[in-house]
Amino acid sequence: MLHTLIDTLAADQATDVDAHCDVPCAIYDPAHLLIASLTVVRMIDIMEELEGHKPDNPLVYHNTMARAVAMKEKHAEIVKHEVRIIWGDYLKAPQFEAYPNAHELVHNIMLTGSKAKQGVSRDDAVALHELCNEFAEIFWATKGVDTKRAAAPYKPGLETVYPAL
């Protein structure tokens, strides 16, 4: 009751003090999530290639397919985790005011990340990667760092956002 009273009458007088929940090293970088989203696409490519050229030994087939599925799911989850960290810990009110679409973009990444994790649609995985590109552009813009788009120098070679340092 007292808390509610203060919250109602005097909250604007309070100074926010952080009790950090993560190690405040202040190091944030969307590189991890972009590598992870590229990996999701690559794993689907490997699954399709494997299905098109089944090895003679079924054990090899099942082993490689299982590993690709596991990695696809793991890296889709890494995408969601890394985006959550930047969104939740790094982005603050001034950035959200400057980039009002950030919340919706993050939500779309969560939804598309889940689709890519659950399914085998390459289109979904590519869409996830493009959303991650947009997220990376916003992130670097908040840092005042210019970005460039270039093909990733490894398979699947999709266009990827890099800081133009």
Add this chain to the structure above:
Amino acid sequence: MFKLFRVRGRSMLPTLGDGDFVIGRRIGSRAVRRLDTRAIVCAQHPHFGPIIKRIAGIDGDTVRLDSDGVTGSESSSFGDVPIDCITHRARLVIRARGGLRRV
């Protein structure tokens, strides 16, 4: 002399929770030196801005801060902060989930 603070984050659980209000009393560096090393203080951290932590140790003109909760930052992450960064000592907590507590 007294100031109202609102806690953001959960690194000080179970002592302080997210959204709790804290009433802090202004404290000078001379008084900080006399504090128990387990006192909870508000500080203006040179890099991380206003924070609330527990004093883990005082060595000359520097203070080492620590978290209560297992999810908090290690004190080594903050490093030693200058003693004049400590601005207030927490005296009373108004819990978001109800209740008052002296600290």
